[in-house]
Amino acid sequence: MKASIWHNSRCSKSRQALAILTEMPGVEVEVFDYLKTPPTRPEIEAVLARAGLRPSEAVRKGEAVVKDIGLDTSDDAAVLDAMARHPILIERPIVITDKGAVIARPPEKARDVL
Template identity: 60%
Template sequence: MKATIWHNPRCSKSRQTLAILEATPGVEVSVIEYLKSPPDRAELARLYARAGMAPRDGLRAGEPIAKELGLAGADRDAILDAMAAHPILIERPLVETDKGVRLGRPPEKVLEIL
């Protein structure tokens, strides 16, 4: 099984999720450091749709840029635009397999799609 993780190596939850993926037999992991290679708006929309999540659920609302942009009351499109422009706003890690997409918070959530 192939698994793609949108990863931030500085994040403990992201590192824990990656460790779960790497420890699971038969899982071939592709790591994308999303701060270096961010997903575009369409990719973000696709990932959240596959996860059954609203983009707001994947927003790091506590980031200073989220407050500067006034995202607290923003709609779906404004949030996706902001995430595409400022990938630090993307909650991590996102993991995708053929079985779906999960936000690795807590990291064990990824077990649902393995």
């Protein structure tokens, strides 16, 4: 099985989710450093749809950039635009497989799509 993870190596939850994935037998993991290579707005929208989440449910509301840009976190279109411009706003980690996508918080949720 192939699994992709939108990963931030500075995040302990992301590191824990990656460890869960790499320890699972038969799982081939692709690590996507979304801060270095940001996903496009359509890619973000597609992954969130696959996870059954609205953008407002997957935005890191505590990030300083939310306040800096005056983001209305209840406006899904504005949140998607902001996530594309400021990928730090994307909740992490996100694990994607053929079975779906999930925000792996807690990290054990990564198993939900394996």
